[in-house]
Amino acid sequence: MTAPLKVGLAGLGTVGTAVVHLLERSRDKLVARCGRPIEIVAICARSRSKKRDIDLRKYRWVADPMELARDREIDVFAELMGGAGDPAKRAVTTALASGKSVVTANKALLARHGKKLAALAERHGGALNFEASVGGGIPIIKTLREGLNGDAFTRIYGILNGTCNYILSRMEQDRLAFADCLREAQRLGYAEADPSFDVEGRDTAQKLSILASLAFGTRLDPAAIYVEGISSITLADLDAADELGYRVKLLGVAVKTEAGIEQRVHPTMVPKDSAIAQVMGVTNAVTVDAIGLSPITLVGPGAGGMATASAVVSDLADIARGVRVLPFGRPAARMTATRKAPMQHHEGGYYIRLLARDRPGSAATIARRLAQQGISMESIVQRHTSGAERASPSGRSGRPVPVILITYATSEDAVHRALSAVRRDRVISGRPQVIRIEKN
Amino acid sequence: MTAPLKVGLAGLGTVGTAVVHLLERSRDKLVARCGRPIEIVAICARSRSKKRDIDLRKYRWVADPMELARDREIDVFAELMGGAGDPAKRAVTTALASGKSVVTANKALLARHGKKLAALAERHGGALNFEASVGGGIPIIKTLREGLNGDAFTRIYGILNGTCNYILSRMEQDRLAFADCLREAQRLGYAEADPSFDVEGRDTAQKLSILASLAFGTRLDPAAIYVEGISSITLADLDAADELGYRVKLLGVAVKTEAGIEQRVHPTMVPKDSAIAQVMGVTNAVTVDAIGLSPITLVGPGAGGMATASAVVSDLADIARGVRVLPFGRPAARMTATRKAPMQHHEGGYYIRLLARDRPGSAATIARRLAQQGISMESIVQRHTSGAERASPSGRSGRPVPVILITYATSEDAVHRALSAVRRDRVISGRPQVIRIEKN
Numbered sequence: 027m028t029a030p031l032k033v034g035l036a037g038l039g040t041v042g043t044a045v046v047h048l049l050e051r052s053r054d055k056l057v058a059r060c061g062r063p064i065e066i067v068a069i070c071a072r073s074r075s076k077k078r079d080i081d082l083r084k085y086r087w088v089a090d091p092m093e094l095a096r097d098r099e100i101d102v103f104a105e106l107m108g109g110a111g112d113p114a115k116r117a118v119t120t121a122l123a124s125g126k127s128v129v130t131a132n133k134a135l136l137a138r139h140g141k142k143l144a145a146l147a148e149r150h151g152g153a154l155n156f157e158a159s160v161g162g163g164i165p166i167i168k169t170l171r172e173g174l175n176g177d178a179f180t181r182i183y184g185i186l187n188g189t190c191n192y193i194l195s196r197m198e199q200d201r202l203a204f205a206d207c208l209r210e211a212q213r214l215g216y217a218e219a220d221p222s223f224d225v226e227g228r229d230t231a232q233k234l235s236i237l238a239s240l241a242f243g244t245r246l247d248p249a250a251i252y253v254e255g256i257s258s259i260t261l262a263d264l265d266a267a268d269e270l271g272y273r274v275k276l277l278g279v280a281v282k283t284e285a286g287i288e289q290r291v292h293p294t295m296v297p298k299d300s301a302i303a304q305v306m307g308v309t310n311a312v313t314v315d316a317i318g319l320s321p322i323t324l325v326g327p328g329a330g331g332m333a334t335a336s337a338v339v340s341d342l343a344d345i346a347r348g349v350r351v352l353p354f355g356r357p358a359a360r361m362t363a364t365r366k367a368p369m370q371h372h373e374g375g376y377y378i379r380l381l382a383r384d385r386p387g388s389a390a391t392i393a394r395r396l397a398q399q400g401i402s403m404e405s406i407v408q409r410h411t412s413g414a415e416r417a418s419p420s421g422r423s424g425r426p427v428p429v430i431l432i433t434y435a436t437s438e439d440a441v442h443r444a445l446s447a448v449r450r451d452r453v454i455s456g457r458p459q460v461i462r463i464e465k466n
Numbered sequence: 467m468t469a470p471l472k473v474g475l476a477g478l479g480t481v482g483t484a485v486v487h488l489l490e491r492s493r494d495k496l497v498a499r500c501g502r503p504i505e506i507v508a509i510c511a512r513s514r515s516k517k518r519d520i521d522l523r524k525y526r527w528v529a530d531p532m533e534l535a536r537d538r539e540i541d542v543f544a545e546l547m548g549g550a551g552d553p554a555k556r557a558v559t560t561a562l563a564s565g566k567s568v569v570t571a572n573k574a575l576l577a578r579h580g581k582k583l584a585a586l587a588e589r590h591g592g593a594l595n596f597e598a599s600v601g602g603g604i605p606i607i608k609t610l611r612e613g614l615n616g617d618a619f620t621r622i623y624g625i626l627n628g629t630c631n632y633i634l635s636r637m638e639q640d641r642l643a644f645a646d647c648l649r650e651a652q653r654l655g656y657a658e659a660d661p662s663f664d665v666e667g668r669d670t671a672q673k674l675s676i677l678a679s680l681a682f683g684t685r686l687d688p689a690a691i692y693v694e695g696i697s698s699i700t701l702a703d704l705d706a707a708d709e710l711g712y713r714v715k716l717l718g719v720a721v722k723t724e725a726g727i728e729q730r731v732h733p734t735m736v737p738k739d740s741a742i743a744q745v746m747g748v749t750n751a752v753t754v755d756a757i758g759l760s761p762i763t764l765v766g767p768g769a770g771g772m773a774t775a776s777a778v779v780s781d782l783a784d785i786a787r788g789v790r791v792l793p794f795g796r797p798a799a800r801m802t803a804t805r806k807a808p809m810q811h812h813e814g815g816y817y818i819r820l821l822a823r824d825r826p827g828s829a830a831t832i833a834r835r836l837a838q839q840g841i842s843m844e845s846i847v848q849r850h851t852s853g854a855e856r857a858s859p860s861g862r863s864g865r866p867v868p869v870i871l872i873t874y875a876t877s878e879d880a881v882h883r884a885l886s887a888v889r890r891d892r893v894i895s896g897r898p899q900v901i902r903i904e905k906n
Binding site: 051052055058059061157163164165168169172173174178243299301304305309316318319320321322323324325326327330332333336340343344347348349350351352355356357360 | 491499501597613683744749756759763764766770776789790791792797
């Protein structure tokens, strides 16, 4: 067990560079923990000349990722290039097919091709580790794959995108509009120039597909997930949430229902005293529910070079000490096509914010339409207009009146039907805001 | 890999019984996850005739734990008897020495003999897994041993005793005195008839010694830990904490300082907005800090049959799938005698509650004594006496006046010296209350 584990590293962005530093710094500790050193023997990246604070002369340079994936000297191919397509896909496939182990942070690749890659790893005996793909430095993959496997999971949900959580936290704490917080996040490097992948929930969906597969053995398929982003959330929603004892978070949720596994990403009202509601800023969190168990929550840094590098190195350490676990915790052949629970059958409580037209009968009509769909109300708040408006000479302002409804558990279908009817009745102006409530 | 993993189970209390049920219920899932079944082949417990909802006829009965530990048919000895002495110690030693793996929930045994047992496991090639020994269903052992090993830990701290957290939560939420909450906890089965092991912090110290060893490679030694329980905490302290933005928790803390590893268990003021402050009731939580990383917090059920059984089964599953990791994450030979940082050198902020005698100069004397030790104040609150007292005919009530001080970072030594001087000056009555502050 004294021969070093030989690593070929593909990709020298923030994470790749941090991995090089961390392995150099932790060399002795890793020998103690794994019984042998972990050594980078070759590196491949798009540009060799780009300025980085790494002495590249210490490592053999390989120009082509495919060549590195096939390299006979390496035991592990560490893929930190990103992207669901080539070259990442072809290089990872090649490495696994040649019996090497692979460590990757590539959520997009796993979400798209996870099952096939897992089958390849299984067939050729290599490990396929991806702790860094979800939740940055939070050891959620290992926890689901190995740590909690005695249990019967019923639900897994979490804050999986730091950008969105940063924006929602700033909106609430500093009373800023969505667009202002997004600009601030971009300035701080928390959001991309094109932020839609994050704020529209697609990043969360990719990560959720990985967690759902680990928890429920579902086939990975982000396209099967209902996805709604946070760009429609306003300060009025956050204020109402606060008043009603909730906080708004973008959650990825996978839950076992009688109809199958429901997977969804959307802004969510969570009780203010829940563990997940306390998670502010770029921090991530994942909660796991299982039969007969109180929930388990993991909270930590969801991104950042060091957090992600730390996850990559713990994956390498597992391989170094000979730990081999099936990539998704069970044979790829048993990662069955999900019985997908359709979103219209989703059941839960709803927050609905409407602008009722300021004329007699509006409220009665809204109440009737909801009752017709069997929807019961837990609370109704009609927002007072501001003092200035109330003092207007006309008495009735003529402006629409915000109405906030919290329903008891009902179905997505019922809510949609009731709101369509209300819109047809022309008693509201604009589109109603609908936010699902997730109980802990 | 289709031969079952054969388990001998010693101990049929709440946890042992739950393990039997969980293994029966999860059989198929475990086969999928581990590649082979996990089978209990023999059971040993104090009484065979005691009423339990298990069909004992399905299992071979062994009267003597030592005999079970030596049994040639079993691969794993699951020790759920408890106790740091015999028979647990002798049985676990025997099983490890015969090359079997051991799974145990026995924190007392590990805290006392962990290093010796780890060395035995290492020498004879068996696993020694103890996820259930700390934090019940929270996978903190695996996380420290395998999940985060790329990092340089600087501090680990947590709420490790559900009884104490339940009592402190009830005191705060229902404004009850310590003694009343303790009685309530006993009634609900959260506290033992003799509660001192829990409320005096010794249970937390045993668990902390295990976590500290995993995080820092220290030799296990609960006797080396500074321990203070919660029985001196009053509602006045909780109220003051609330007012100052803190909550009081019994924490176990292990922290790397220049003087060595400081290990301590004591009531602690934690900022109200920290993840750990949100943890109420019997729930446990552990936070890990490492250089260059945001903290990682794990929250979940700290006790209970199912939570603990789930941890035991995940330990068995690791053995079934062939995962072998050094018990404390590094060779036993490298679990070095801790360089113990003495408590009098502890540095941090302090909460001090005094009863100042109601006479001229008391406050000035207190302030001078603190200043002489170089202690700076972050805040001083002199609690108003109630209306009834203020309305007393004498004008000055004659009763001592509660004074609450929050210091900036100072040393344990300085605080003790200052308070000894204040007591000698006879400007306070009773013993000052001192609670350490832990920043996140």
